[in-house]
Amino acid sequence: MSGGIASTRARWVAGATAAIAYAAASHALMTHAQNSAWSLAIVLGPIVLLGAAGAWSKGRRVLAAAGFAVALLLTLQAARGHGIPARWLYLAQHAGVHLALAAWFGSTLRTGTEPLITALARRVHGTLTPAMERYTRRLTLAWTLYFAAMVVASLSLFLAGEFAHWSLLANILTPVFTAGFFVGEYFLRYRLHPEFERVSLQQVLRAWRRHGRAAPDGSLP
Secondary structure, three states: OHHHHHHHHHHHHHHHHHHHHHHHHHHHHHHHOOOOHHHHHHHHHHHHHHHHHHHHHOOOHHHHHHHHHHHHHHHHHHHOOOOOOHHHHHHHHHHHHHHHHHHHHHHOOOOOOOOHHHHHHHHHHOOOOHHHHHHHHHHHHHHHHHHHHHHHHHHHHHHHOOHHHHHHHHHHHHHHHHHHHHHHHHHHHHHHOOOOOOOOHHHHHHHHHHHHHOOOOOOOO
């Protein structure tokens, strides 16, 4: 058991180290060599590959191939100095991801729809009390507003004209703010609602994956 826990911690430490290194490298490349083909590949490549792999794993092969082809075409055009400038691709990646997340979380707040975090909590904890349902709904709204605020901040800094400041937000501050939101909410949750059973991050990730595979009626294949 202790070996398994140590292995899990080692993986998380390795993942966190890789994420920090990627963020630092992205910021350095964006501020010193933003139009380089290597910069575009290193900064945008992982996002494109993860998105394509996610679509492919869910059976959306055409969407995955089309998304990869479009992203590759835009990247090549930018690297050659034609078409969309590289910095606009960086903006589209950062603001676009947060806009999509805001739309996704927000769409589950419509009347007659179960909020996203409520659905995830139900898969992790089973039965939820009315108080827990209210909390998870408000938390879904809070994440929606957070993602929307990141879009506004991203666009505002970008249009202000100081690209180095925007890069700092996109590559360094965004992960810090997001991690801070996660940690702060974790402690607030158990302070306000101790009835929530404490769960590991692995359990949360498994619930997330199961939610992604769920059928339209909520059942699992």
